[in-house]
Amino acid sequence: MKNNKHILSILVDNQPGVLSRIAGLFSGRGYNIESLSVAQTAENSKLSRITLVTTGDEQIMEQIKKQLHKLINVITVNDLTDKKYVERELILIKVNARTDLRAEILRIVDIFRCRVVDVGPDHYTIEMSGDEGKMEAFVDLLRPMGIIETSRTGSIALPREQKKQK
Amino acid sequence: MKLKGAEILIKMIREQGVDTIFGYPGGAVIDIYDTLHKTPELRHILVRHEQGAVHAADAYARAKGSVGVALVTSGPGATNTVTGIASAYMDSVPVVVFTGQVPTALIGNDAFQEVDIVGITRSCTKHNYLVKDPLKLARTIKEAFFLATTGRPGPVLVDLPKDIMAAMIEFEDPGEIDLISYRPTYHPNKKQLGKVVRLIKQARRPVILTGGGVVLSKASQELTRLALMTRIPVTSTLMGLGTFPGSHPLWLGMLGMHGTYRANMAVSECDLMIAAGVRFDDRVTGRTDKFASKSKIIQIDIDPTSIHKNVEATCPIVGDCKNTLTLINQMLEKECLEISRAGMEGSVTEESGMEGSVTEKAGMERSATEEAGMEGSTTEEAGMEGSTTEEVCMEGPGMESGISCIQGNPGERDAWLDQIARWKAASPQRFEQGPDVIKPQFVVDTLHKLTCPVSDKRLSNGASDETSSKEGLAQGGDSAGRPQTIITTEVGQNQMWTAQYYLFDKPNHFITSGGLGAMGFGLPAAIGAKAACPEKLVVCVAGDGSIQMNSQELMTSIEAKLPVKIVILNNRYLGMVRQWQELFYDRRYASTNMEMSPDFVKLAQAYGAEGFRTDRVDEVESVLKKGLETPGTVIMEFIVEREECVYPMVPAGGAISEMLLV
Numbered sequence: 127m128k129n130n131k132h133i134l135s136i137l138v139d140n141q142p143g144v145l146s147r148i149a150g151l152f153s154g155r156g157y158n159i160e161s162l163s164v165a166q167t168a169e170n171s172k173l174s175r176i177t178l179v180t181t182g183d184e185q186i187m188e189q190i191k192k193q194l195h196k197l198i199n200v201i202t203v204n205d206l207t208d209k210k211y212v213e214r215e216l217i218l219i220k221v222n223a224r225t226d227l228r229a230e231i232l233r234i235v236d237i238f239r240c241r242v243v244d245v246g247p248d249h250y251t252i253e254m255s256g257d258e259g260k261m262e263a264f265v266d267l268l269r270p271m272g273i274i275e276t277s278r279t280g281s282i283a284l285p286r287e288q289k290k291q292k
Numbered sequence: 293m294k295l296k297g298a299e300i301l302i303k304m305i306r307e308q309g310v311d312t313i314f315g316y317p318g319g320a321v322i323d324i325y326d327t328l329h330k331t332p333e334l335r336h337i338l339v340r341h342e343q344g345a346v347h348a349a350d351a352y353a354r355a356k357g358s359v360g361v362a363l364v365t366s367g368p369g370a371t372n373t374v375t376g377i378a379s380a381y382m383d384s385v386p387v388v389v390f391t392g393q394v395p396t397a398l399i400g401n402d403a404f405q406e407v408d409i410v411g412i413t414r415s416c417t418k419h420n421y422l423v424k425d426p427l428k429l430a431r432t433i434k435e436a437f438f439l440a441t442t443g444r445p446g447p448v449l450v451d452l453p454k455d456i457m458a459a460m461i462e463f464e465d466p467g468e469i470d471l472i473s474y475r476p477t478y479h480p481n482k483k484q485l486g487k488v489v490r491l492i493k494q495a496r497r498p499v500i501l502t503g504g505g506v507v508l509s510k511a512s513q514e515l516t517r518l519a520l521m522t523r524i525p526v527t528s529t530l531m532g533l534g535t536f537p538g539s540h541p542l543w544l545g546m547l548g549m550h551g552t553y554r555a556n557m558a559v560s561e562c563d564l565m566i567a568a569g570v571r572f573d574d575r576v577t578g579r580t581d582k583f584a585s586k587s588k589i590i591q592i593d594i595d596p597t598s599i600h601k602n603v604e605a606t607c608p609i610v611g612d613c614k615n616t617l618t619l620i621n622q623m624l625e626k627e628c629l630e631i632s633r634a635g636m637e638g639s640v641t642e643e644s645g646m647e648g649s650v651t652e653k654a655g656m657e658r659s660a661t662e663e664a665g666m667e668g669s670t671t672e673e674a675g676m677e678g679s680t681t682e683e684v685c686m687e688g689p690g691m692e693s694g695i696s697c698i699q700g701n702p703g704e705r706d707a708w709l710d711q712i713a714r715w716k717a718a719s720p721q722r723f724e725q726g727p728d729v730i731k732p733q734f735v736v737d738t739l740h741k742l743t744c745p746v747s748d749k750r751l752s753n754g755a756s757d758e759t760s761s762k763e764g765l766a767q768g769g770d771s772a773g774r775p776q777t778i779i780t781t782e783v784g785q786n787q788m789w790t791a792q793y794y795l796f797d798k799p800n801h802f803i804t805s806g807g808l809g810a811m812g813f814g815l816p817a818a819i820g821a822k823a824a825c826p827e828k829l830v831v832c833v834a835g836d837g838s839i840q841m842n843s844q845e846l847m848t849s850i851e852a853k854l855p856v857k858i859v860i861l862n863n864r865y866l867g868m869v870r871q872w873q874e875l876f877y878d879r880r881y882a883s884t885n886m887e888m889s890p891d892f893v894k895l896a897q898a899y900g901a902e903g904f905r906t907d908r909v910d911e912v913e914s915v916l917k918k919g920l921e922t923p924g925t926v927i928m929e930f931i932v933e934r935e936e937c938v939y940p941m942v943p944a945g946g947a948i949s950e951m952l953l954v
Contacts, residue, residue, distance in 0.1 A: 146411070147414055150414050151415075188600055189597065189600070189601060195596070196595070198418070198471065198473060199473060200473055201472060
């Protein structure tokens, strides 16, 4: 069986210790967390949404989902992988921006439809969002200019709405 | 109404119908103890170590079939409970542990006796809480009991800061608990059940595997009924012992690493396994790819994570064992009725069949079992019938034809039971008691004879059976004038010999640390069981190693007037580890020699208990009788064969059909 990447969208009680229960479950049972992002949901302040990227074969994924669901504070576990979904990550990149490089950087920024959020004498800080592939392509293009530092969120995702049958 | 935090706690505990709690005081719980002091209706048993409190609460819950409560202080009091909590977690026992905590203002400051017990026990509790808001106190306690006792039960810990216990709080009844994120599935999917009936009818070599879930859901009668109705032999995990009568001819003995040859072979050769309330622990399955590899597996469990975890189930059913088995039985009965009705149109009026239950019919299927060559004396069975067959007997006209329809092809079933009888004959569960050195199995076997209402004639090793019919031993009693007996064990060889040679006929009467295998469990557990069932005889079977892990609880037993009988099988080794060293480590007995041990008789006396010891084969029975008849707590120490091993044995990771037989 193949170890595939899965994006889990987990709705949990917005309470202290919940993240620790989930992290503990993964470490205690030897599952892998590739990325994780958590925040209170806008629609209900009592709930938080955790988007978690993990890998495993079919049997492990089934266990992960069941074990998550077994946690008292977990309300729903939704595996988006087999569904249609939108996925985004956000990255902030501080890149070397000497005068001779600035034009080229701005061209790349333009192509990728992202923007410069901070400018200094010899740096740009660029904000970019997209899926993992886009992110990597972007970073690869900037790498020759000299990346100073980056900060990147994990994936967040939501399923696409089903088209209503008329 | 304003109540003190501690008063709310006690009130909520009492609402659960708990009459006894086990605990140990300390600075952080002093307010709670102050309130307890004024609440004589709630009995508090002072243990001598917090681990003992949780084990006792665990056994209390199991013996009573309800929930157990432990109360300890912060810091070391809390950390000492971890082993007990982990054991209850592995065995899915409903226990609520209340730990004291430093005042909320000091949490996180590394205060005196502060420990993050919620963090520590996160992975070994079903759920846990730290109460920070006094207004949530009552609800949290109620939720804790709700979670511990519903779904797949388990321990729940509630951490109670001292200031919250001391505060005056406006008490409001929390009402019914309903959690959107927690909805256990009690009722099975009906479609799957139809599949079960089909599989049972098609099966040629079926086996039932029963586990702790059947005990927890109180489904022993339903399980027994299913087995008798379909004439399917039954094996069990360690935790399931007693859910099917150990004296019944369809009983295969325990499965797994120290299971019987016939149980392990039957599972390896079966074509259908009905697994109820089991989680397929590695000690049961051995190599999973060889486990029941020729078989379809029906798995009934209330916890979805138990399904497809270790073993792939062909027909998984998420649901409560009792509900599920009841429905399966009903469907099978209906099937019988329909077929018999179709077969004998109008020959019998329906009413007569339905109203007056026709009890003889149950006997008929039984006699078929006997013919099939299953061992077992007829007297035993008579005893059995008395206890369970009122339940089991089927009603309705023309049952024989109906029976055969759910028992598969009669010829095939007979052949299967014959095969099992041949396995049994080839390698029965047995030991040889010579004249000189006591065999530990002999002690357990004799204990069984002395305390079990039905005489047992499995082994002819010289010990006479007449003892079992003699006058009852102290305290209360069943129809035979004897008290029912609850057996607790420590962990190791003593535990396995008890599981093998003490044939349990009822659930909730064998209490052992199964999943965690915590040495030191047996004595506090015996005390807890005695507190739950004061009318019963409680015996702890121990080894010389494990009894020392919590021997301080002797004092608890004496002080609380909860007399328990402790049988120490003393081989002056940590026997189970020694056995592995003998078999797999070239007899290098690293640190397993326990020749330096206390004088257990004197130890008993030091605590104010009685102590007896023997190393003579001919005194085993008399010492046991004397010990069991002596009022109060008694240690009976038997100096046994030093290098006796538990057999059969499946080496760890091996297939269960590849056993070391002797």
